[in-house]
Amino acid sequence: MRKAIKFLLALLVFVPALKAQNTTGNELADLKTLYQSLEYNTMAFDDLKQKWMIDDPTFIREIFNRFVVRNALRLNGRTLKPDVIKEKVKLVQEGDVTIEVRKRYYDDELELFAFYPSGEIGKENPQPLFDPIYDGFLLKEVIGDKSYDKIKEITYFYKETTKEQSYTKLGYNFDVNLNALRPEVMFWNTTSEGSNKYLLSVWGQWGSDKAFWPGWYSNEYFVGTRLTYFKSLSNDPEKFTYRLSVGAGVPSNRPYKGEADVKQLWVAGQAVYAKIEGYPFAFIDSDFMRDVSFSLEAKVTINDNQKADFGKYTTPVDFYANKFFFNWELRKRNIMNVFDFGDLEVGLNLSSSDINKLRLDPASSSVIDLEKGKKNFMQKFNHIISAEVGVRKSTGMIQHSINLVSGYATDGYGFIGLKGMGMVSGNFGLDVGIYSSFSLDKKKFPYRYDTYIVFSPILRINY
Numbered sequence: 001m002r003k004a005i006k007f008l009l010a011l012l013v014f015v016p017a018l019k020a021q022n023t024t025g026n027e028l029a030d031l032k033t034l035y036q037s038l039e040y041n042t043m044a045f046d047d048l049k050q051k052w053m054i055d056d057p058t059f060i061r062e063i064f065n066r067f068v069v070r071n072a073l074r075l076n077g078r079t080l081k082p083d084v085i086k087e088k089v090k091l092v093q094e095g096d097v098t099i100e101v102r103k104r105y106y107d108d109e110l111e112l113f114a115f116y117p118s119g120e121i122g123k124e125n126p127q128p129l130f131d132p133i134y135d136g137f138l139l140k141e142v143i144g145d146k147s148y149d150k151i152k153e154i155t156y157f158y159k160e161t162t163k164e165q166s167y168t169k170l171g172y173n174f175d176v177n178l179n180a181l182r183p184e185v186m187f188w189n190t191t192s193e194g195s196n197k198y199l200l201s202v203w204g205q206w207g208s209d210k211a212f213w214p215g216w217y218s219n220e221y222f223v224g225t226r227l228t229y230f231k232s233l234s235n236d237p238e239k240f241t242y243r244l245s246v247g248a249g250v251p252s253n254r255p256y257k258g259e260a261d262v263k264q265l266w267v268a269g270q271a272v273y274a275k276i277e278g279y280p281f282a283f284i285d286s287d288f289m290r291d292v293s294f295s296l297e298a299k300v301t302i303n304d305n306q307k308a309d310f311g312k313y314t315t316p317v318d319f320y321a322n323k324f325f326f327n328w329e330l331r332k333r334n335i336m337n338v339f340d341f342g343d344l345e346v347g348l349n350l351s352s353s354d355i356n357k358l359r360l361d362p363a364s365s366s367v368i369d370l371e372k373g374k375k376n377f378m379q380k381f382n383h384i385i386s387a388e389v390g391v392r393k394s395t396g397m398i399q400h401s402i403n404l405v406s407g408y409a410t411d412g413y414g415f416i417g418l419k420g421m422g423m424v425s426g427n428f429g430l431d432v433g434i435y436s437s438f439s440l441d442k443k444k445f446p447y448r449y450d451t452y453i454v455f456s457p458i459l460r461i462n463y
Contacts, residue, residue: 054099122232180456242278268321325353342391
């Protein structure tokens, strides 16, 4: 009844106006204001109204096409030229458009509908592609009853941005990632605005592939806590704003027993670990820089083990230990789509780590540094520069990441490797890394493998 009354009042206002041939711009503005006044104003409740972002690329294409067919796209109140529309079509085809929707406060009808470039999401004053539509009935006329009802029913891929709830179907609520190489369990989250998110988790890491010290023979496992912040929730779980990890190293053993011609690294003290990563160039108005991430990872031994900490030895024992490493990485993601297999990405990494040659001698009361006086602190470091190129796909039934790695060390050897991760429905998968060295002098570097492989099954649960 209420809608019918509004419709009749609108007819009484607009029919005479449409018949008048000499209607001025001011009169049209007055009529528009009068029409809007018929709507009960609930502006004070804008922050409590249900809002969400439509992210389903197929559905967005369908809706956009309806607007094109009906010639309903406007910018600053004017009809768009065909060449401008063709330019916007490319953004839709590339999946770089998101639709914002808001329901009215007192019923289920829509009161806001707007197309946005995906890069605008999360900004304080995002700029829409076209003039937003503030009339649900006009929207229904353009896209049809079926699509209009589908939007209201929310039966597609979307993310909620309502103030009291920030939810996405990808599962940013609680996440349990059981991967022996890199486990993580998220146990707490909160939001301070409608679309941001803070995640707190416990994590683990077996060695460091960036420093070419896999846990397979570094005998050290890092555990700690991690804070991840999303300024605006993304369909890509790797598109966080920043992530801070802190923890400590603990001794670990091989998962197998057997003979090896490589001297394993010993844990020679208590180490702390920290890593910060994010997208520091996102503020630059550049499509290229938007997806460039930076990370800094470090392990620092703050307390050396005493001789008694290694147990009792009746004969001298020489061993090697790594006490410090520092890894810097720049990574450019989402360069281009590779035949729908995934998005191309490249990374550049610089790693610096030291090696200490030590001895346990029953005749000495302390651990002996065999290179003391021969090498200073900096001379014990080896530097590796490496590059990665790969593809990543984070959506769909099968998610995967495949990277080809190659690097060279200042000690005069290099390595190549292949890292791969595959998941089915985001729940079950396998994480594998294969590395092979070249020009490696094993007599000079007895603590280095010429080839190694690490792998772990993955069980991941989002709820």
